[in-house]
Amino acid sequence: MTLISLASYGLGAAAAVFLLRVALDYRNRAAEMERLHQALREERAAALDLLNRIGLRVDSALDLDGSLEIIADYIVEATDAEAGAIFLLDPATRVLQARAVVGMFPPMHQTSDYVLTKRKYLAERIKRDRVEVGEGIVGFVAKTGESLLIADALSDPRVPKVSTDFLQMSSIIVAPLRIRQRILGVFAVVNKRGEDSFDERDLHLIQQLAEQAALVVDMVRMYAERAEQQRIEQELRVAHEFQRMLLPREAPRIDGLDVAAFSQPAREIGGDSYDFFWVDPTHLGVAIVDVSGKGIPGALVMAIVRSALRAEAQGDLSPKAVLRRVNARVLEDTQDNVFVTMTYGVIDVPTRRMRFVRAGHEPLITWNARDLHPRLLIPKGIALGLVDDETFSMIEECEISLKEGDTALLYTDGVIEAMDAASREYGSERLLSRLQEEQFRTADDQIRGILADINRFSAGIPQHDDITLLAIRVLKAQAQAGEEGLSEDASAPAALKREGASHGA
Amino acid sequence: MEAKPKPLAIDAKPCDQDAEIIVLALSGYLDTHTVLDFDQAMNRRLEDGFVRFIVDAGNLNYISSAGIGSLMRFVQEVRQRGGGLVLLQPSERVYAVLDLLGFALIFKFASSIEEAVSFLREKT
Numbered sequence: 175m176t177l178i179s180l181a182s183y184g185l186g187a188a189a190a191v192f193l194l195r196v197a198l199d200y201r202n203r204a205a206e207m208e209r210l211h212q213a214l215r216e217e218r219a220a221a222l223d224l225l226n227r228i229g230l231r232v233d234s235a236l237d238l239d240g241s242l243e244i245i246a247d248y249i250v251e252a253t254d255a256e257a258g259a260i261f262l263l264d265p266a267t268r269v270l271q272a273r274a275v276v277g278m279f280p281p282m283h284q285t286s287d288y289v290l291t292k293r294k295y296l297a298e299r300i301k302r303d304r305v306e307v308g309e310g311i312v313g314f315v316a317k318t319g320e321s322l323l324i325a326d327a328l329s330d331p332r333v334p335k336v337s338t339d340f341l342q343m344s345s346i347i348v349a350p351l352r353i354r355q356r357i358l359g360v361f362a363v364v365n366k367r368g369e370d371s372f373d374e375r376d377l378h379l380i381q382q383l384a385e386q387a388a389l390v391v392d393m394v395r396m397y398a399e400r401a402e403q404q405r406i407e408q409e410l411r412v413a414h415e416f417q418r419m420l421l422p423r424e425a426p427r428i429d430g431l432d433v434a435a436f437s438q439p440a441r442e443i444g445g446d447s448y449d450f451f452w453v454d455p456t457h458l459g460v461a462i463v464d465v466s467g468k469g470i471p472g473a474l475v476m477a478i479v480r481s482a483l484r485a486e487a488q489g490d491l492s493p494k495a496v497l498r499r500v501n502a503r504v505l506e507d508t509q510d511n512v513f514v515t516m517t518y519g520v521i522d523v524p525t526r527r528m529r530f531v532r533a534g535h536e537p538l539i540t541w542n543a544r545d546l547h548p549r550l551l552i553p554k555g556i557a558l559g560l561v562d563d564e565t566f567s568m569i570e571e572c573e574i575s576l577k578e579g580d581t582a583l584l585y586t587d588g589v590i591e592a593m594d595a596a597s598r599e600y601g602s603e604r605l606l607s608r609l610q611e612e613q614f615r616t617a618d619d620q621i622r623g624i625l626a627d628i629n630r631f632s633a634g635i636p637q638h639d640d641i642t643l644l645a646i647r648v649l650k651a652q653a654q655a656g657e658e659g660l661s662e663d664a665s666a667p668a669a670l671k672r673e674g675a676s677h678g679a
Numbered sequence: 680m681e682a683k684p685k686p687l688a689i690d691a692k693p694c695d696q697d698a699e700i701i702v703l704a705l706s707g708y709l710d711t712h713t714v715l716d717f718d719q720a721m722n723r724r725l726e727d728g729f730v731r732f733i734v735d736a737g738n739l740n741y742i743s744s745a746g747i748g749s750l751m752r753f754v755q756e757v758r759q760r761g762g763g764l765v766l767l768q769p770s771e772r773v774y775a776v777l778d779l780l781g782f783a784l785i786f787k788f789a790s791s792i793e794e795a796v797s798f799l800r801e802k803t
Binding site: 466467511512513515533534535536537552554555556557560561565568569 | 749
């Protein structure tokens with residue numbers, strides 16, 4: 175760009191000079207970028223060269239420690255050493271740890287340990303050692319980033335003295351695994367085979383190999399992390415599918431009762447669930463469950479709890495008796511710090527009476543079009559899986575009578591604890607006032623209304639806990655004499671069919 | 680956008696009134712991010728030989744199920760060793776969470792350090 179052509183755009187001289195400087199700056203930066211790209215291309219070629227030579231394939235089956243063993247083996251052999259090790263640096267803690275050990279590699283800093291006299295424990299012991307940056311020879315090289323050749327280790331004060339003969343060091347080379355300014359770790363070899371000690375030529379060879387090894391380690395680490403992430407994501411997807419499968423396909427359709435449920439996990443694997451099943455031909459069991467652990471272990475506990483509940487609930491009209499047995503099972507099958515909260519109720523469908531227990535779970539809310547205030551029911555109870563039967567049996571069983579127009583709502587703490595941007599909670603107050611506004615709609619609409627309100631409240635902030643809601647609304651009062659009030663719907667899922675005494679699910 | 684993890688500070692020292700009782704003062708949030716620190720602090724004192732614990736929850740803003748699970752495990756551990764654990768002055772919020780779960784029946788709560796000390800002296 176010349177001044178003349180700039181002028182033809184009607185620009186003043188000062189502006190023209192400014193533009194010229196910008197253009198020159200851009201050209202310099204472009205040249206710098208090109209140099210950087212060239213360096214990256216060369217590094218990549220060097221890394222691939224080493225990878226080829228040692229026969230290592232970088233793919234989804236990659237395992238970091240295995241790859242490090244292969245690299246260590248290669249270098250020890252290429253340099254004719256008796257032993258070697260690769261130390262990787264944890265940048266967060268500034269600690270080096272041996273990740274691959276070949277041969278009888280001695281400790282590189284002063285230590286006294288009986289285990290060191292036993293050959294077979296040596297590699298394990300070295301791998302457990304934590305070396306601080308700056309500590310000993312290995313730490314020193316990690317700190318300075320410069321390689322070190324000690325040709326006469328026996329008389330060098332920096333080298334720790336060992337009492338066992340097979341650990342005597344006669345010569346040592348330690349080189350940093352370094353990519354430009356970044357130090358990934360350190361590579362060390364000891365004792366050249368034969369009579370001689372390591373010399374300058376060996377040092378240069380090791381420096382070269384260490385440079386290439388650093389590039390390979392970097393690449394391998396990135397691939398291994400990515401592969402691990404993909405594996406985890408895949409596992410979570412599978413577990414998520416499994417959990418969705420466990421939820422009842424649809425709410426039971428019962429003449430005169432309106433039942434709806436909804437569950438939304440915060441992450442792929444939720445800790446919440448709900449269930450409906452027939453306890454006997456005229457009694458419907460309803461449960462809402464919240465497991466304390468997250469992820470796959472939590473999902474397994476959920477599976478245990480749900481199958482225990484269905485098994486123990488058969489034919490037993492007392493929720494308290496059922497949960498006492500479920501508690502015993504959960505206590506036995508899970509670890510000390512796992513607990514499960516549950517509200518479990520048995521509804522006598524013809525009479526609309528419900529008996530229920532609250533095993534440490536959120537309160538049960540009931541309200542009616544006629545009531546001004548919804549009621550919170552909090553019978554005494556304790557979570558499952560924590561205490562023996564003697565203590566657990568203090569839980570209180572409640573019975574309520576649901577009248578026409580009544581709704582009973584079960585929910586998990588994710589509803590109450592939903593947060594907005596200012597970390598304020600949705601809270602029970604807001605839930606109760608929301609319910610009063612939803613009185614005249616179907617159970618499904620009521621749940622949707624609550625969810626919409628939670629979404630409005632949280633305004634896009636992702637939730638950290640699962641949200642589950644279950645509503646039962648009475649449309650018609652007690653069934654008339656002669657009527658059982660049960661749905662003969664043939665399309666209801668097998669688990670909910672009246673005559674199904676045993677359940678496959 | 681992920682919220683920043685909220686910290687937990689743990690200050691441990693033997694009780695003024697009884698050197699065999701260790702007081703762990705918690706400030707902040709006991710959740711999945713900080714539960715390991717809590718575990719470490721408790722384990723260290725167990726290794727040191729303490730079996731009587733006062734967990735001062737006066738400045739504990741929040742406890743998640745991870746924190747509760749861990750606390751539960753230590754309560755059982757400590758009892759197995761013939762000791763005890765008392766939760767001192769939890770906030771209304773923390774108490775409400777624990778109460779709903781039924782923990783008021785398993786944990787011992789105290790509203791003053793004297794109450795906590797005399798409980799531990801009598802019961803363990």
